[in-house]
Amino acid sequence: MPQLGETVAEGKITTWFKSIGDAIKPGDNLFEIETDKVSMEVPSTSAGVLAEIRVGAGQVAPVGAVVAVISDGRTSTADARATPNTATGAATSAVGAKTQPAPAPRPSTAAVEVSAPSEPARKVALEPFREVRSPERHYGPARRGDITITPLARRRAAEAGIDLAGIDLGAASGSARRVAVRDIEALIANGKGRASPMAAFAGGSADKVKALYPAGSYEEVPLDSMRRTIAARLIEAKQTIPHFYLTTDVSIERLLQVREETNAVAPGAAQGTPAFKLSVNDFVIKALALALLRVPLANAVWAEDRILRFKQADIGVAVALEGGLITPVVRQAETKSVIGISNEMRDLAERARARRLKPHEYQGGASAISNLGMYGVREFAAIINPPQSTILAVGAGERRPIETTDGVAFVSKMTVTLSCDHRVVDGALGAQLLAAFKDLIERPVGLMM
Numbered sequence: 418m419p420q421l422g423e424t425v426a427e428g429k430i431t432t433w434f435k436s437i438g439d440a441i442k443p444g445d446n447l448f449e450i451e452t453d454k455v456s457m458e459v460p461s462t463s464a465g466v467l468a469e470i471r472v473g474a475g476q477v478a479p480v481g482a483v484v485a486v487i488s489d490g491r492t493s494t495a496d497a498r499a500t501p502n503t504a505t506g507a508a509t510s511a512v513g514a515k516t517q518p519a520p521a522p523r524p525s526t527a528a529v530e531v532s533a534p535s536e537p538a539r540k541v542a543l544e545p546f547r548e549v550r551s552p553e554r555h556y557g558p559a560r561r562g563d564i565t566i567t568p569l570a571r572r573r574a575a576e577a578g579i580d581l582a583g584i585d586l587g588a589a590s591g592s593a594r595r596v597a598v599r600d601i602e603a604l605i606a607n608g609k610g611r612a613s614p615m616a617a618f619a620g621g622s623a624d625k626v627k628a629l630y631p632a633g634s635y636e637e638v639p640l641d642s643m644r645r646t647i648a649a650r651l652i653e654a655k656q657t658i659p660h661f662y663l664t665t666d667v668s669i670e671r672l673l674q675v676r677e678e679t680n681a682v683a684p685g686a687a688q689g690t691p692a693f694k695l696s697v698n699d700f701v702i703k704a705l706a707l708a709l710l711r712v713p714l715a716n717a718v719w720a721e722d723r724i725l726r727f728k729q730a731d732i733g734v735a736v737a738l739e740g741g742l743i744t745p746v747v748r749q750a751e752t753k754s755v756i757g758i759s760n761e762m763r764d765l766a767e768r769a770r771a772r773r774l775k776p777h778e779y780q781g782g783a784s785a786i787s788n789l790g791m792y793g794v795r796e797f798a799a800i801i802n803p804p805q806s807t808i809l810a811v812g813a814g815e816r817r818p819i820e821t822t823d824g825v826a827f828v829s830k831m832t833v834t835l836s837c838d839h840r841v842v843d844g845a846l847g848a849q850l851l852a853a854f855k856d857l858i859e860r861p862v863g864l865m866m
Contacts, residue, residue: 418472418482419459421452421776426569427479427642428452430472439467441487448474448484452642455779456772465489477642479569566596573601576649643741654800659839662798663847665855669814670829672700672861679756679865697831698734698788699759701811703864705784706730706750708853715850716783718804719840733785733805734762736769743769744802746782755864783807790814796832806841807850810834 418428428450435447446458447467468488472478566581574581579601627635640648676695683691709716709730717726730751733744745765747758768774783806787799790813799810814831833854837847857864 704857731782733782806838
């Protein structure tokens with residue numbers, strides 16, 4: 418099961434394109450996987466014959482689990498089945514495979530996995546999923562001395578509140594000198610750390626909740642991978658990020674006029690088939706990007722032992738999906754026209770709803786936008802999506818009364834709330850960013866240049 422992003426811990430195989438006994442060539446699509454964010458076809462990096470399928474269609478397996486075995490054609494299926502599952506203990510239990518002592522490597526059999534034993538094989542296997550990653554961040558297994566800690570183990574330890582720096586990992590890892598998820602679970606069972614934020618959904622807690630309601634008065638809906646991931650990440654965000662909120666009202670009177678005039682002159686508008694149709698959100702994206710460049714200290718993220726400040730403004734935009742949401746990122750939004758942003762967002766939103774985004778299209782960014790104005794929501798505060806440091810919640814535009822020298826007039830206004838990570842953006846800095854955004858929105862001609 419390939420790693421398709423730093424926050425993706427497991428994937429569901431929805432379709433197998435090959436059957437046992439089929440000949441395989443490098444580049445042939447083997448299966449399609451569905452994660453909490455995307456669906457993607459996974460190609461083979463080896464040639465041979467598909468000897469065994471260990472994870473069937475409809476089954477879920479963690480990242481790193483062996484899902485199939487490819488033989489070179491000279492090895493029998495029985496021999497291929499003897500190839501051990503090299504995933505962690507959690508991975509083995511998830512796919513229903515039995516852990517066996519590892520025999521000597523067989524050059525004639527290749528397991529379809531991303532984390533291959535040798536570095537050259539690992540580079541080849543990762544190639545179809547390669548993405549640009551910041552050198553300041555570490556995504557692979559962590560090491561303490563000569564002990565390796567798997568990414569899943571680190572994640573489970575964080576969920577349980579276990580400080581690995583204060584644990585004797587040598588005792589936990591045994592002779593293999595490798596800490597896996599099962600080792601963390603053993604520490605939890607021995608009273609280390611606190612309960613996982615998700616523990617309330619397991620171990621009989623659901624029965625306690627159900628007991629509060631009459632039988633037959635509800636329908637039980639199992640959590641899918643997207644909803645589980647959203648729940649875990651939002652709990653993590655609220656517990657670990659010191660949020661504070663800044664709210665202001667922004668006049669959009671002139672913006673609506675510019676938007677209407679621009680849409681009216683779009684090619685094909687007279688025939689009812691305009692080449693583009695700008696939304697208020699398109700202007701909001703461009704304004705936030707330019708505001709980040711005006712206030713460069715806010716164009717940054719927290720990276721544990723340092724702050725990363727960016728030279729460009731990459732803006733995430735929340736897109737609602739059935740059962741959840743995803744935040745595709747508009748890269749270098751400050752360099753793009755409002756029309757270009759509009760066309761790009763339309764494409765990203767369509768592919769997001771079809772779960773066809775690639776990991777690099779929804780990861781990263783320093784800030785994001787969540788707009789619920791189309792639902793009539795006047796004002797709300799959004800939760801920051803780590804590692805981003807801010808998120809702008811946009812409410813509905815509406816006619817509101819204001820006092821003038823001649824009495825009372827009605828103007829179009831919208832309320833926006835900026836959620837800030839106080840580790841990166843303090844109060845004064847957040848206020849500067851919000852003021853810059855307001856100025857850009859209220860003078861929209863500058864956004865069209």
